[in-house]
Amino acid sequence: MPGDVLLVRDDETGIATVTVSQPARLNAMTTAMWARLGEIFNTLSEDAALRCVILRGDGDRSFSAGADISEFEQTRADKEKARFYDTIVRPAMRSVAECTVPVVAAIAGHCRGGGFELAACADIRVAGESASFGVPTARLGLVLNFEDMQRVLDLVGPQNLKEILFEMAVVGSQRAYEMGFLNRVVADDAVMSEAQKSAERIASGAPLVQRWHKRFIAALVEHGDSSRVPASLKEEVHLAFDTADFREGRTAFLEKRPPVFKGR
Structure with a gap:
């Protein structure tokens, strides 16, 4: 089976x-x-020792060109097949977005x-200077799923999303950065080294705090305002003060040394 x-x-x-591979x-x-x-990310989310995930494509020609259109006759030829296809793809996307640790x-x-x-x-998204971005679904006669559309909308806003979808625009890294889709643009030969550095910076922080911050940001995006975040989740803010990592962070600061966090 390919890929x-x-x-x-x-x-x-x-x-x-994690590398998607069908070069x-x-x-x-x-x-x-x-x-x-989806299986991989669901397993990673259960790994208490995990601190960060780097997601990449195999090689330097492509992160991913999207769904394999050669399968469409079998997987998306009509609405019933498309519904079944979504029962596989949507949970997979969700497993990445909701991974318990940051994903670069x-x-x-x-x-x-x-x-x-x-x-x-x-x-976090790091891209090479010559990377290109687009969602040309209108050329295929299919629409973007609401859940996926929402994620892109949250990043680039409605005007940029309309440009991407209506004009079937393929934009370069600088334009994608200006739209808010990318965190940084680097030389093509520095993509993986920069992603690794980003992951290492994330991994150097208190692991429980990084997981909490990811959940809290997601809650703010979901509810639109801190006043709408459930009280039970707000209470978790105080749990950090009972962790060994908080004691280690405080002690390391006073002793003027790098902290050694254990995720406890």
């Missing part, structure tokens, strides 16, 4: 690297790849269609 999703876990740093087709995602992606997308080359939507699931 795969690969996982490499560094136990020393607590950083995992002959610019890392287009087959249904099996979507399913595997390392974007080289093509980032189109479902690949663009997948990158939107990450928390």
